[in-house]
Amino acid sequence: MNIQGNSEIKLPQARGSIFILVGAVLASASADILLIAAGLQNLAPLPVLLALHIGIAPFIWLATRNCDPTLSAMAVIANLAMGPVGALGTLLLCASLAGSKSPASSLADWHSKLAKPSQVDLSQRLSQAISEGRMLEPGATNPASFQDVSQYGSIAQRQTMLGLVSQRFDPGFSEILRQELRSEEAAVRVSAAAVFSKLRDKNRLQMGAGKPLPDVLTPKEAQDRGIALARGVKSGLLDPADLTAARNKSLDLLQRARPRATDADELEEVICTLLFEAGHHDALQERLTAIDTGQSAVLRSLHARLLMKAGRMTEAAEVIRRRQGNSVRLNLSRRAEGDHALLSLGHGDGQ
Numbered sequence: 001m002n003i004q005g006n007s008e009i010k011l012p013q014a015r016g017s018i019f020i021l022v023g024a025v026l027a028s029a030s031a032d033i034l035l036i037a038a039g040l041q042n043l044a045p046l047p048v049l050l051a052l053h054i055g056i057a058p059f060i061w062l063a064t065r066n067c068d069p070t071l072s073a074m075a076v077i078a079n080l081a082m083g084p085v086g087a088l089g090t091l092l093l094c095a096s097l098a099g100s101k102s103p104a105s106s107l108a109d110w111h112s113k114l115a116k117p118s119q120v121d122l123s124q125r126l127s128q129a130i131s132e133g134r135m136l137e138p139g140a141t142n143p144a145s146f147q148d149v150s151q152y153g154s155i156a157q158r159q160t161m162l163g164l165v166s167q168r169f170d171p172g173f174s175e176i177l178r179q180e181l182r183s184e185e186a187a188v189r190v191s192a193a194a195v196f197s198k199l200r201d202k203n204r205l206q207m208g209a210g211k212p213l214p215d216v217l218t219p220k221e222a223q224d225r226g227i228a229l230a231r232g233v234k235s236g237l238l239d240p241a242d243l244t245a246a247r248n249k250s251l252d253l254l255q256r257a258r259p260r261a262t263d264a265d266e267l268e269e270v271i272c273t274l275l276f277e278a279g280h281h282d283a284l285q286e287r288l289t290a291i292d293t294g295q296s297a298v299l300r301s302l303h304a305r306l307l308m309k310a311g312r313m314t315e316a317a318e319v320i321r322r323r324q325g326n327s328v329r330l331n332l333s334r335r336a337e338g339d340h341a342l343l344s345l346g347h348g349d350g351q
Contacts, residue, residue: 056079
């Protein structure tokens with residue numbers, strides 16, 4: 001009630017100010033017309049007429065000092081610069097404002113518009129940026145994490161997030177996908193189930209499910225099949241029983257391709273990681289002692305974890321402190337999408 005009453009009071013006051021301004025402008029225009037007429041009839045010297053014309057400006061300012069300051073200033077400037085013509089323009093402006101909403105009301109509407117929260121779909125913005133190959137502009141708001149969207153986002157935002165997971169799946173998304181499968185919202189559960197089913201079937205095909213395994217494999221063929229299975233293991237889409245079977249099969253194939261450790265490269269990182277996850281610590285220790293792990297962050301980490309399990313904390317700390325190079329290598333445990341291979345830091349102290 002108070003807001004409505006205040007707006008009803010301000011509207012007559014605003015229009016009253018315009019009427020005062022109109023009266024002052026009409027008076028100044030009449031005075032200017034008389035001065036022009038006097039000049040045309042040579043009733044007074046030109047300097048005197050100019051001085052009288054300039055003297056009208058303070059009159060306008062004093063008469064309209066309680067009106068809108070912008071209109072008052074415009075009336076003064078228009079009168080000084082163009083005389084009656086400027087007054088005519090000011091009158092037209094006043095007539096336009098008198099028929100519209102009051103300045104106070106317009107300003108209140110503008111403030112209300114500015115105060116409204118911006119409805120930005122961050123997931124859609126991120127999706128568009130990915131599809132267009134753009135990075136976020138400097139100073140732009142960082143997109144919300146999938147975890148935040150899952151906890152606080154609307155159903156539409158969560159479904160958009162699941163669409164992103166489906167289009168650009170990464171093993172790091174598997175946890176949030178399984179979380180959405182247990183969502184309290186039926187619409188979200190259905191969307192998550194559809195995405196999970198699609199990704200699981202695609203993952204099985206990429207793992208080579210259903211393809212017969214030849215009795216004799218070349219080392220290269222064994223490596224390719226083993227890496228495909230290792231990617232499936234890392235996907236986070238397998239059930240525990242399938243995960244164990246795929247890991248063991250991948251280890252068997254990769255150890256056929258490389259029976260003994262010879263290089264601290266990405267293939268050795270995959271083999272050693274699978275050995276650690278499978279609990280084959282003795283076999284892992286044997287491979288690690290055969291190579292220099294100093295140039296691989298993954299192998300150094302595995303070595304340190306083995307030492308910590310054995311209670312050799314001092315040696316583990318020394319292994320972690322070893323320096324390493326800053327090269328970037330292909331991560332064989334991640335699958336390349338299209339023509340863009342995913343890179344991961346295989347080396348670097350920052351890892």
